[in-house]
Amino acid sequence: MVTLSEDYLADVFRHVEIRGVISGGFAASAPWVCCGEVTDAVKIVAVLRGRAHLHTDGAAPTHLREGDVxxxxHRSRLALRGGSPLGAAREIPPPVGWSRSLLDTAEQADTVVGGHVQLGPTGRELLYPGLLPVNHIHGAAPAARRLRAVLGLLLEEASGSEAGSGFAVAQYAQLLVLESLRASAGRTDLPPGWLRLLADEQLRPAVRLMHNDPGRSWQLEQLARAATMSRTRFAESFRRTSGVTPFAYLHRWRIVLAEHALRHSNTSVTVLSARLGYASPSSFSTAFRRTAGVPPSVYRRAHAAPMS
Structure with missing residues (x-):
């Protein structure tokens, strides 16, 4: 049995190794405009101070205020604009790092940071389907209280010249992703996916069972009982909420755990397959290759972290 925390948001962050990256930022007094291609599957834009108007791939404009994210x-282009859309605006190239020549330290300057989310193939399969094309998180919302605090710390680091600011920004980037997902989880307009499953209080006990004991041969009736539903209603609700069947979700979670173990331990494929509930190492290898694209041994050689 693999024992995990009941906090399965933390489980996913720890095992999938979701990594938030702040790639750059600027501060400028309006009017200004910043346009460019989006090359990352999940892009993050945060307004630390002031406001900005966001346009992307023909969607309706999103008006971002201070504290909004x-x-x-899966967008291809984005344009950010500060001030009135009428008249000439100062053009700012998409920043990489903090270009001091672009920074405007005036208190009324709009201050914007951009970043992205990095994660592996199985993590993308888990997270991406449940994301909106444009998810506007309002900093003034009660659920974004901690998000506002993280953005305040980012502003401090961006505005100052303290030693170790690069390290600090990297840590705040992780918190920015975490708090953004927390603030998004309760939205009723999310597509089926992991975030909707996370917020579903009735399904959560069944998900907890699978996370706490992924190697067990779970029966639909057992999972349905945990959710206090009939088997039919549970199966329908789980698919409608997550986009996959309960056993497809369990399979993905097992592969997430397997990838983490292959990256960070010397656990043999034989032991790992038994721990995760597979009948044999060969059946585990087949399931792993079907999801991760390569056999476990190849994945380990390509991704293993240095062992201390």
Whole structure:
């Protein structure tokens, strides 16, 4: 049995190794405009101070105020504008790092940071389907209280010249992703996916069972009982909420755990397959290759972290 925390948001962050990256930022007094291609599957734009108007791939404009965050999923272009859309605006190239020549330290300057989310193939399969094309997280919303605090710390680091600011920004980037997902989880307009499943209180006990004991041969009746539903209603509700069947979700979670173990331990494929509930190492290898694209041994050689 693999024992995990009941906090399965933390489980996913730890095992999938979701990594938030702040790639750059600028501060400028309006009017200004910043346009560019989006090369990342999940892009993050946060307004630390002031406001900005966001346009992407023909969608309606998103008006971002101070403390707001936008998470963009599978967009190809974006344009940000500060001030009135009429008249000439100062053009700012998409920043990489903090270009001091672009920074405007005036208190009324609009201050914007951009970043993206990095994760592996199985993590993308788990997270991406449940994201909106444009998810506008309002900093003034009660669910974004901690998000506002993270953005305040990012502003401090961007505005100052303290030693270790690069390290600090990297840590705040992780918190920015975490708090953005927390603030998004309760939205009723999310597509089927992991975030909707996370917020579903009735399904959560069944998900907890699978996370706490992924190697067990779970029966639909057992999972349905945990959710206090009939088997039919549970199966329909789980698919409608997550986009997959309960056993497809369990399979993905097992592969997430397997990838993490292959990256960070010397656990043999034989032991790992038994721990995760597979009948044999060969059946585990087949399931792993079907999802991760390569056999476990190849994945380990390509991704293993240095062992201390």
């Amino acid at each position: 936008a998470i963009l999923s």
